Amino acid sequence: MADILVYVLHYEGAFNKNSLGAVSEGARLAGELGGEAHAVVVGGDDLTDELCGSLGAHGATKVFRGQGPEGLAQPVVDVMAKVISDNGHAYALFGGGLLGFEIGAGLAARMNAGVTMEVTEVKVDDGKLVASRPILQDSKVSESRYKGDLGVIIGRLNAFEAAERNGGTATVEDVDVELSPWSTKASMVQRGEQRGADVNIEDADILVAGGRGLGKAEGFQLAEALAEALGGAVAATRAVVDAGWYPYSTQIGQTGKTVAPKLYLAAGISGAIQHKVGMQSSENIVAINKDANAPIFEFSDLGIVGDLNKILPKLTEAVKAKKGG
């Protein structure tokens, strides 16, 4: 018997898309292993029987529900350690996202388990799970096999797609866990604060995204002008959002939004993996960067090595002229 326990994150009564992907993936793998996929949720009263039971649609047969603070990793480690100790799950699975990384790593420490993060593919070999992850800036792929009673697998953002499995409704089992003393020493003051204007970039067909290479907040005017000429919207990297150059709602990547427009034009973006995972499904990727060695050129369809301040204004004029004519 090899059951898989999948952590499912929720916020304001809705489950996280990456978590649902992990449940679907867990159900697929458990099917091949001859076991079951179970989900674990931690939170308060908004985790109703109905909401938890709905995870059955993605293939979870049972949902373990623990009471605890939301948005913090260590209370979830406590709940999962208890569930796994009582039920003997062979694997713990997480979708991509910040909390999954923290919970998975903490759980590995607690249970003396192996852990692999940034996993993009999981397969069954000889009755065991093998997790593949890209390494060395995605230039190689490494496969992890697990020793011991438990293996922890943490997916990369968007690696697992949410799919309907004909599971029906999952049964819900409450878990009574006393939190570890150190798990209660962090407390959420404010969760999910939105900073800056609300902009919808997920529906745009064309995005002009700006990074540190724009030099300063005012550099975004060049990106805005080009986006307007192309009939698109403006997006940003985490670095410039954290620097306060552009609003959080435009952020692409690991902790931001995931987009797949027809055209993604990256201006002054190096292409770190945390950014890549949020935009690599775009149909056409154009990158402008002065550093010829920037990783973004490795996954762009058209790369321009040069100075943004020279290229963007002329490109904007040329696009306008073309559209006008």
Next chain:
Amino acid sequence: MKICVLVKEVPDAAVEKRIDPSTGRLDRSGEKNLNPFDTHAIEAAMQVKEGGDAEVEEVVAVTMGPESAVRALHKAVSLGADRSVHLTDEALAGSDVAATGYALAKTLERESPDLVLLGQQSDDGECYTIGAVVADHLRMPSLTQVIKMDVQDGKLRCERQAEYGYDTVEVELPAVISVGDAINEPRYPSLKAIMGAKKKPLDTLGAGDAGIEGNRVGEEGSMVECGNFHDPPQKEPGQIIEDEDTDETVEKVVAWLEERKLI
């Protein structure tokens, strides 16, 4: 208050990284440097020390790695750490994330820090998670990817980006905090600090000195076996234009966009 900063020696960014086919481990020969992400953790420690909201007696840089890792410690000291601890032992080679976190936690236990700081990731292993492993072993609260950190009444007030926006979290000390690179702009070391770095106290420990159980570290003690390194599915390499004549470049880009009906 004592602050320990975890640092790591990584291959220089300009060196092409590769897997050594004979060991299946990252080839760590060649030019090395202090992990650039760690400089933000040292800077965060210095800002707490200099900020006046807490009395900081000592900032201690801690690393695990081969003999050459001493250079990362010297760099850390030149950036402001008062002394450093080097855990080095053949038995530790090949440790995975969980085993490395265990070994570092045992080393930190000897120091009884009030705050452990580290960078959000290492430039080479790309793991993002060592802080959470260390914290669970030390039984301390923990937070990663912190981009703002203030000490208030003996507690930390931390901000970070999470799945649904910005979170503000209050953390009691002692704690393990991994900082994001947006938290600060690290300072450059002065020439005097660089010259003086080798004179600051350095403790060198073996696994036994730190009370590390041999069967929990190294390749044998690691619970993950990595192997079958292979190339990812290759994407057709894109077209590259070197901008020499910008008018010409722009013409090419517009033509490319038109061809794909994007204009």
